[in-house]
Amino acid sequence: MNERDLAIEMYRQMKLIRRFEEESARAYSMGKIGGFLHLYIGQESVAVGANAAIRPDDYTITTYRDHGLALARGMTSRAAMAELFGKETGCSRGLGGSMHFFDAEHHMYGGHGIVGGHMPLAAGMAFASKYRGEDRVALGFYGEGASSIGATHEAMSLAALWKLPCIFICENNEYAMGTSLERSLSLTDISRKADAYGMAKDRFVADDVFMVRDRIGAAVKRARAGEGPTLIEVRTYRYRGHSMSDPAKYRTKDEVDDAKQRDALYRLQHQLEEDGATAEIEKADAAVEEEVQDAIKFADESADPGPDLLAPTTYKGEFAR
Amino acid sequence: MTEMRFREAVRTAIAEEMERDASVLIMGEEVAQYQGAYKVTEGLLDRFGEKRVIDTPIAEAGFAGIGIGAAMVGLRPIVEFMTWNFSAVAFDQILNNAAKLRQMSGGQLEVPIVFRGPNASARQVGSQHSHAMEHFYTHIPGVKVVAPATCADAKGLLKTAIRDDNPVIYLESETLYSLKGDVPDDEDFTVPFGLGRVAREGSDVTIISYSRIVHVALEAAETLAKEGIEAEVIDLRSLRPLDEDLILQSIAKTHRAVIAYEGWPYGGVGAEIVDRIQRMAFDELDAPILRVTTLDYPMPYSAALEQHCIPQAPRIVEAAKKVSYRE
Ligand SMILES: Cc1ncc(C[n+]2csc(CCOP(=O)(O)OP(=O)(O)O)c2C)c(N)n1
Numbered sequence: 320m321n322e323r324d325l326a327i328e329m330y331r332q333m334k335l336i337r338r339f340e341e342e343s344a345r346a347y348s349m350g351k352i353g354g355f356l357h358l359y360i361g362q363e364s365v366a367v368g369a370n371a372a373i374r375p376d377d378y379t380i381t382t383y384r385d386h387g388l389a390l391a392r393g394m395t396s397r398a399a400m401a402e403l404f405g406k407e408t409g410c411s412r413g414l415g416g417s418m419h420f421f422d423a424e425h426h427m428y429g430g431h432g433i434v435g436g437h438m439p440l441a442a443g444m445a446f447a448s449k450y451r452g453e454d455r456v457a458l459g460f461y462g463e464g465a466s467s468i469g470a471t472h473e474a475m476s477l478a479a480l481w482k483l484p485c486i487f488i489c490e491n492n493e494y495a496m497g498t499s500l501e502r503s504l505s506l507t508d509i510s511r512k513a514d515a516y517g518m519a520k521d522r523f524v525a526d527d528v529f530m531v532r533d534r535i536g537a538a539v540k541r542a543r544a545g546e547g548p549t550l551i552e553v554r555t556y557r558y559r560g561h562s563m564s565d566p567a568k569y570r571t572k573d574e575v576d577d578a579k580q581r582d583a584l585y586r587l588q589h590q591l592e593e594d595g596a597t598a599e600i601e602k603a604d605a606a607v608e609e610e611v612q613d614a615i616k617f618a619d620e621s622a623d624p625g626p627d628l629l630a631p632t633t634y635k636g637e638f639a640r
Numbered sequence: 641m642t643e644m645r646f647r648e649a650v651r652t653a654i655a656e657e658m659e660r661d662a663s664v665l666i667m668g669e670e671v672a673q674y675q676g677a678y679k680v681t682e683g684l685l686d687r688f689g690e691k692r693v694i695d696t697p698i699a700e701a702g703f704a705g706i707g708i709g710a711a712m713v714g715l716r717p718i719v720e721f722m723t724w725n726f727s728a729v730a731f732d733q734i735l736n737n738a739a740k741l742r743q744m745s746g747g748q749l750e751v752p753i754v755f756r757g758p759n760a761s762a763r764q765v766g767s768q769h770s771h772a773m774e775h776f777y778t779h780i781p782g783v784k785v786v787a788p789a790t791c792a793d794a795k796g797l798l799k800t801a802i803r804d805d806n807p808v809i810y811l812e813s814e815t816l817y818s819l820k821g822d823v824p825d826d827e828d829f830t831v832p833f834g835l836g837r838v839a840r841e842g843s844d845v846t847i848i849s850y851s852r853i854v855h856v857a858l859e860a861a862e863t864l865a866k867e868g869i870e871a872e873v874i875d876l877r878s879l880r881p882l883d884e885d886l887i888l889q890s891i892a893k894t895h896r897a898v899i900a901y902e903g904w905p906y907g908g909v910g911a912e913i914v915d916r917i918q919r920m921a922f923d924e925l926d927a928p929i930l931r932v933t934t935l936d937y938p939m940p941y942s943a944a945l946e947q948h949c950i951p952q953a954p955r956i957v958e959a960a961k962k963v964s965y966r967e
Contacts, residue, residue: 353764353943405764405942416766416941432768433729434698467697468729495698497674503697569674623944629937640936 331603333363333584336387338611352403356417359387361558364583366391368531378444381460383418385430392425396614406621413624435468442478445485456484456542464495479516484542487550492557497569513550522552526581647680647817649791653798667694668720677722704730708737711753721757724773738807739782754801756810760902770939772903777809778880785880787811789854791821796831813852834881842872845960846890848899850876860956895926896963905933927963
């Protein structure tokens with residue numbers, strides 16, 4: 320794909336994530352979605368840029384804020400929306416919900432609810448790749464709040480020791496629920512945690528999706544070449560509350576508006592318009608709109624999963640009673 | 641008496657004990673500036689200041705362990721888990737430190753600490769956020785485990801927990817936080833551990849429960865009454881120690897028992913109670929004891945399937961009829 324086509328494709332993906340989530344928020348307030356719903360709006364350039372830096376067969380795993388990565392990797396909007404609606408046609412057959420999007424075909428290994436708990440799994444997939452002599456890499460995404468928990472550090476410690484092809488991507492959106500970065504970490508340059516493990520590091524702001532691709536791409540190249548893991552701190556911002564139940568009173572409207580000025584999606588859109596791609600943008604927008612509306616209709620019309628699903632999804636083979 | 645919500649009853653107990661004893665403090669994620677993820681600690685930061693109402697980063701093993709270490713040398717920390725699910729990350733601290741320090745030091749050390757937060761299912765929060773953790777913790781000698789169902793007990797048991805010189809696991813429920821009830825104002829009102837409560841008197845079948853499911857059991861009892869079966873509902877309140885006497889007295893009257901609670905059927909609190917009844921009151925029983933538990937699967941997200949898995953009143957009714965041979 321040439322850079323211009325890629326730009327349009329990345330625009331489409333970012334726009335899809337944003338519109339998908341705006342509509343999810345609406346469906347949530349209508350009671351069609353239950354439990355927790357954590358929106359990725361504002362952070363789209365991270366998942367989309369990262370996806371552009373890897374191959375389809377590379378491994379990815381993330382937190383409960385997982386819709387963006389899933390859609391970027393190629394999960395259909397239908398499967399994603401149906402999962403939010405708890406339907407049997409959802410990506411996890413209605414068993415996982417918003418926090419647990421899985422799509423093994425697209426190498427999206429979740430959607431995890433325990434802060435930091437999935438980071439050893441990222442290193443584990445990288446371990447398997449190295450063990451089998453493949454050149455696939457694993458990308459493990461986590462929030463800066465997960466920099467305080469043991470599992471994240473044990474994963475980094477072992478990945479560095481064993482030179483695993485793992486990229487630790489810390490999406491620093493400045494808040495862990497209501498706790499600002501300064502109140503949760505003594506060292507706010509998170510990339511420096513890499514120094515303790517003798518690991519490569521990088522740190523940048525995610526307002527340009529091409530830069531996200533290139534900087535993560537450099538780490539991917541090293542990992543494929545057997546040079547071990549990298550810790551990348553990507554500075555980003557979430558526009559919405561932590562989850563739907565969070566009124567986000569811990570920050571000012573000005574602060575949020577300020578962040579929106581640097582919106583990566585609009586930045587890319589303006590670049591494309593300047594490059595004369597207005598028609599392509601309109602086409603992409605129309606396609607996104609149709610896809611999201613279709614996903615909602617599909618999710619609405621799909622059936623609830625039945626109890627028969629519970630036993631075979633708990634154990635493979637005979638149920639161990 | 642003052643009518644208040646469950647979350648206020650928990651907060652009142654914390655505030656009164658903090659007034660009473662300067663070594664009591666509370667720490668956990670979002671307990672201070674955010675006023676608590678479920679607003680249990682609302683206002684405490686203003687009242688007691690940041691020295692005693694402490695926001696922690698997401699580091700359960702770290703802050704649970706810091707609480708235990710501080711307790712070991714004389715402080716009386718209350719450690720809030722945003723939900724009990726996250727205590728799994730700190731399990732080693734509770735199992736190997738809080739529960740063991742006294743015994744392995746030959747009785748030299750005390751660990752007066754309270755771990756608290758909402759437990760078991762909420763609504764559609766999925767498999768990693770719906771655990772009934774009491775079944776893991778009641779297994780451990782060295783800790784006490786309590787689980788109130790009413791606002792008064794929420795206050796009284798928490799005050800007892802804070803004053804106890806042993807580690808206490810105090811289990812709340814997200815779906816109980818808005819429950820209203822009368823709570824004694826007396827600052828020395830406490831509810832002793834190891835004493836259950838008869839939530840409803842009856843003579844035909846005993847339904848044993850605790851925490852949120854007590855309310856489901858009471859609902860089931862109303863249905864049963866319409867069909868001529870008078871159920872006695874026991875609210876255990878305290879799981880370790882367990883009120884054997886109350887259970888045995890009720891069985892001596894009804895000769896039948898159903899145990900209803902959240903958590904999986906393999907082992908757990910219910911199996912423990914079944915064991916005690918069959919050992920101590922075998923001759924009193926007219927039917928095998930039945931348990932109504934969460935079904936034996938990780939909790940599904942789908943609303944319909946979640947309701948299918950969680951103990952519901954109709955399943956309790958069915959079990960009560962079965963032990964009464966009235967199907
Ligand atoms: C071990 C654990 N503790 C607490 C929580 C509750 N919790 C869920 S998300 C969250 C904040 C995480 O913030 P961060 O890691 O920065 O990621 P973000 O939500 O900003 O993407 C907390 C405290 C949890 N899920 N797991």
